[in-house]
Structures are given as C-alpha cells and as structure tokens.
Amino acid sequence: xxxxxxxxxxxxxxxxxxxxxxxxxxxxxxxxxxxxxxxxxxxxxxxxxxxxxxxxxxxxxxxxxxxxxxxxxxxxxxxxxxxxxxxxxxxxxxxxxxxxxxxxxxxxxxxxxxxxxxxxxxxxxxxxxxxxxxxxxxxxxxxxxxxxxxxxxxxxxxxxxxxxxxxxxxxxxxxxxxxxxxxxxxxxxxxxxxxxxxxxxxxxxxxxxxxxxxxxxxxxxxxxxxxxxxxxxxxxxxxxxxxxxxxxxxxxxxxxxxxxxxxxxxxxxxxxxxxxxxxxxxxxxxxxxxxxxxxxxxxxxxxxxxxxxxxxxxxxxxxx
Amino acid sequence: xxxxxxxxxxxxxxxxxxxxxxxxxxxxxxxxxxxxxxxxxxxxxxxxxxxxxxxxxxxxxxxxxxxxxxxxxxxxxxxxxxxxxxxxxxxxxxxxxxxxxx
Amino acid sequence: xxxxxxxxxxxxxxxxxxxxxxxxxxxxxxxxxxxxxxxxxxxx
Numbered sequence: 001x002x003x004x005x006x007x008x009x010x011x012x013x014x015x016x017x018x019x020x021x022x023x024x025x026x027x028x029x030x031x032x033x034x035x036x037x038x039x040x041x042x043x044x045x046x047x048x049x050x051x052x053x054x055x056x057x058x059x060x061x062x063x064x065x066x067x068x069x070x071x072x073x074x075x076x077x078x079x080x081x082x083x084x085x086x087x088x089x090x091x092x093x094x095x096x097x098x099x100x101x102x103x104x105x106x107x108x109x110x111x112x113x114x115x116x117x118x119x120x121x122x123x124x125x126x127x128x129x130x131x132x133x134x135x136x137x138x139x140x141x142x143x144x145x146x147x148x149x150x151x152x153x154x155x156x157x158x159x160x161x162x163x164x165x166x167x168x169x170x171x172x173x174x175x176x177x178x179x180x181x182x183x184x185x186x187x188x189x190x191x192x193x194x195x196x197x198x199x200x201x202x203x204x205x206x207x208x209x210x211x212x213x214x215x216x217x218x219x220x221x222x223x224x225x226x227x228x229x230x231x232x233x234x235x236x237x238x239x240x241x242x243x244x245x246x247x248x249x250x251x252x253x254x255x256x257x258x259x260x261x262x263x264x265x266x267x268x269x270x271x272x273x274x275x276x277x278x279x280x281x282x283x284x285x286x287x288x289x290x291x292x293x294x295x296x297x298x299x300x301x302x303x304x305x306x307x308x309x310x311x312x313x314x315x316x317x318x319x320x
Numbered sequence: 321x322x323x324x325x326x327x328x329x330x331x332x333x334x335x336x337x338x339x340x341x342x343x344x345x346x347x348x349x350x351x352x353x354x355x356x357x358x359x360x361x362x363x364x365x366x367x368x369x370x371x372x373x374x375x376x377x378x379x380x381x382x383x384x385x386x387x388x389x390x391x392x393x394x395x396x397x398x399x400x401x402x403x404x405x406x407x408x409x410x411x412x413x414x415x416x417x418x419x420x421x422x
Numbered sequence: 423x424x425x426x427x428x429x430x431x432x433x434x435x436x437x438x439x440x441x442x443x444x445x446x447x448x449x450x451x452x453x454x455x456x457x458x459x460x461x462x463x464x465x466x
Contacts, residue, residue: 013358021354024361057365059357092368094378180357181339182364182378217435238371239379248432271432280441281377326465363463370456380445384453387446393457393466422447 001049005029022135028054028066034075045075053089060178061238065089072106080106082115093183094238095282097121102128110135114143122158123151124169140179147172147190152197159282168197168229176237185241188233196227196249220251220272237282245276325355332409335399336389338418340367340382345399345407387421 006012006026013020032049050069057063068086073079088100103115112135117128129144150170172190176183201221226249235241248271255267328334328348334356337343341360344353363385364378371381394400394410401407403418457464 017354021357021361024358025365057361059361059364062365062368094368180360181341213435216433217437220433220435236379238368239377273432273434274437275435276437276439278439278441280439281380322465329465359463359465366456366460366463370452374445374449374452376445376449381449381453384446384449385457388450388453388457389464393464395466420446422450 001030001032001034003029003031006054023056023058025057025062026054027056030054034072036075043076045072045077047072047075059180060183061091061093063088063091070106077108078106078110079108082113093178094236097126107132121147121150122155123153124149126174140177143176143178145174145176147174150190152192163202164200165202166197166199168192168199168226169195170231172231174233182239183237185233185235185237190231190233192226192229196225196229198252199224199226199229199247199249216255217274219253219255220270221274223251223253224249224272224274225252240279240281243278245274245278248273324352325359328352329398332397332399335401335407336386336394337401338383338386338390338403339379340384340386340389343401343407345401383420387417390415390417391421
C-alpha cells in the first residue's frame with residue numbers, strides 16, 4: 001500500500017464499513033504493507049501501517065495530528081501484539097489537550113486494551129489508566145485519568161480564568177465517561193500537596209450591599225493562604241462543570257479595611273474554612289461581555305435574619 | 321446513503337433535537353443509525369471550532385443551533401426532540417421552543 | 423484600645439458561585455448563518 005490519502009474525495013468508510021459512524025472527516029495519508037498467506041494449515045495475515053499526521057473527528061470530538069505505526073499479528077482479525085503506540089497532537093473532548101501518547105493493543109473481537117496514556121497538562125501530567133474497551137458493544141466508555149503535579153497557577157492561566165489567582169500543586173483522579181453525548185467527569189477529586197498555596201479572588205464586586213458576612217467572605221478571599229484544599233469535580237467537559245472547593249486557611253489582607261480603621265491590622269491571620277461551589281462551563285469562566293458571576297454568600301454560623309444578597313460582579317470587558 | 325437518511329428524516333424515523341444533534345425517533349436499520357452517528361460526529365467537530373471562536377462552551381453553542389433547527393428547519397410530519405426527552409411530530413403550528421431559546 | 427482575639431474555631435463560609443452565560447440569544451444570528459453555510463450538516 002504505497003499510500004492512501006484520505007480527504008474530501010475518499011473517506012475510510014468507502015474501504016470498510018467498520019469506520020462508518022465511528023470516525024469522520026479523516027484527512028491524511030496512511031502507508032503500509034499487508035500480507036495474506038494461504039496454505040493447508042489455513043489463512044494467516046499480517047501487516048503494518050503508519051501515518052505521520054492524520055486528522056479525524058470522533059464521537060468524543062476532533063483529533064489533530066494522529067501519528068504512529070500499527071503492526072498487526074492478524075490483519076484480517078484486526079489483532080496486534082502488545083505495545084502499539086500512537087501520538088495525538090491534539091484531542092478536544094470539550095477541553096483541548098495536546099501532545100498525547102497512548103500505548104494499546106487490539107484484541108480479538110474488536111476489543112481495545114489501553115495499556116496507558118500520557119498528556120502534559122498545566123505543568124503536570126494526565127495519565128490514562130489501563131483499561132479494556134469492547135468496540136463491538138455501543139456502550140459508554142469508562143476511562144480514569146490520574147492527575148500528577150498540576151500547577152494551579154498554570155491551570156488558571158491556561159484556561160484564562162478571570163479575576164482568580166492561585167498557587168499550589170495538585171494530584172488526584174478524574175474518572176470519566178464518554179458516550180455519544182460527549183465526555184463527563186464523575187466524582188473527580190484533586191488535592192493540594194504538602195505546603196498548600198494561596199488563593200485570591202480579585203474581581204471587583206459592583207453590588208456593595210452584600211451584608212456584613214458576605215463582605216467579610218470576599219475580603220478574606222482577596223488573599224487567602226491555605227494549607228489543605230480539595231476540589232470535587234462533576235460535569236460535562238463540553239458544558240457545565242460543578243466544582244466543590246473545600247479548604248482551610250488564613251486571610252493575609254485585612255477584613256473590612258475602611259470601616260474598621262482603628263484595628264485593620266489585627267484582622268488578618270484569622271482562620272477560615274471555605275466551602276465554595278462553582279457552577280460554570282469550563283469556557284464560561286473566560287471573560288465575555290455577557291458573563292456575570294452570581295455568588296450568594298451563605299455563612300453557616302450566621303444568624304438566620306441576615307441573609308446575604310446575590311452579588312453582580314462588574315462585567316469584565318471582552319479581551320478578544 | 322444521503323438519500324436513505326433524507327427519507328428517514330422525511331418519514332419521522334430520525335429528527336432534530338434541541339441539543340443541536342440529530343436523534344433516532346423510531347427503530348431504524350444499522351445503516352441509518354451509522355449515518356446519524358456519522359452526521360453527529362461531523363457536527364460535533366464543526367461545533368468545537370465554532371464554540372472556541374465564540375468563546376462559549378460546546379454545549380451552549382450546540383443548544384443555540386438546536387433552537388434554530390427547531391425554529392425553522394423541521395417540516396410538518398417530521399420528528400423533533402425537546403429537552404423533556406419526548407419525541408413529537410411537527411404539525412402546522414410552530415414548535416414550542418425550550419426556554420433558553422429566547 | 424480594642425483587643426481583638428482571633429476566634430479559636432475557624433469562621434465557616436459557604437459560597438455558591440454560578441457562572442451563567444446568556445449565550446443562546448446572543449449567538450442566534452451566528453447560529454442561523456452557520457446552518458445556512460453548512461447545508462451538508464443539516465440534511466432535510
């Protein structure tokens with residue numbers, strides 16, 4: 001096979017029904033060679049195919065720059081020895097992740113054994129845990145990603161989170177489910193490493209009438225040093241993610257600065273325990289003109305009478 | 321196989337959904353199922369670029385498309401799916417769009 | 423002078439942040455344009 005070039009004129013489903021409804025928009029060239037031998041013992045078939053860069057669209061989203069070689073121990077049966085490798089320049093199941101490397105093996109009966117996968121991610125790494133997927137069954141695909149050394153500052157910068165700054169190195173697990181409606185995280189958990197970090201919400205709050213406790217919460221969040229922090233994550237990679245952030249820490253900037261002029265200095269270093277639930281699309285935290293953040297501050301140890309009002313932060317200007 | 325898919329649309333076997341993708345309203349043969357999946361894969365790839373361009377979540381963009389397809393591309397006799405998960409057949413009157421369609 | 427004693431127990435604060443985007447209405451025209459420019463994605 002000197003070279004098959006897929007594109008507008010030729011799509012893989014013209015060669016094999018197997019790919020129809022599985023991949024689409026395939027673009028790139030595949031080279032390789034296959035051998036089929038008959039003898040009285042029966043039929044044997046082997047082959048090896050390679051590509052330097054293939055783009056395609058799959059049910060979980062577009063893939064760019066797929067590269068690698070696949071060696072078949074049984075070409076007709078679509079079986080390979082272990083240790084096949086494929087590189088993925090970019091995969092976008094709602095969030096773009098780049099420079100992936102996956103090791104796998106094709107097993108009899110359209111089964112795929114994932115031996116492992118690795119992506120650099122926000123200063124750390126994402127590891128795809130070994131699993132076996134049965135492509136003969138159109139079922140949801142469960143994959144667990146382990147997070148190691150994720151740098152909060154790089155993550156915030158990479159996803160252009162507005163009005164938030166933070167540090168801390170995180171590890172954890174992100175169990176994911178991929179089906180034909182996309183990819184979602186189910187009880188993901190990230191924890192900060194020894195040493196904790198800092199967290200600052202620096203958005204201005206245009207609605208001043210926040211109630212004393214609400215004002216205090218946001219003053220404290222202006223510069224918080226935390227020692228332990230855990231984030232629970234649930235939701236759709238391509239839609240809304242609910243993250244529950246639990247941490248204890250002390251405030252490094254005074255609370256209610258102007259009102260309590262006389263003792264502003266003393267009001268730092270107070271111990272806080274925050275439980276912040278954020279409902280936002282990944283992309284949604286990016287600043288767009290019509291975006292508004294509606295934090296309702298609820299203080300657990302607060303008298304029932306003093307219910308805080310929802311807050312409208314100043315609409316941040318559109319950076320693009 | 322485009323003709324087969326168009327026929328399935330015309331007969332109400334498959335139809336547009338509020339989430340911006342095509343869905344299967346009645347049991348269909350494997351070829352039609354694969355054709356719908358292939359179409360949705362192409363839509364999703366295109367939506368991914370559009371969502372990035374407009375700086376919105378993929379599902380938000382897809383839902384915006386869904387509002388438009390329900391508003392003016394579903395013909396009487398064809399099937400459509402609202403967020404309540406119930407397949408309906410369009411009659412002469414306009415479709416009661418989901419709230420977020422505005 | 424006023425003596426402030428830091429509370430022994432941490433001050434517990436629950437916060438709910440909802441980031442909502444009124445996208446669907448704002449992008450209606452863009453969505454319609456996208457559909458008309460990509461007929462192969464929207465067979466009838």
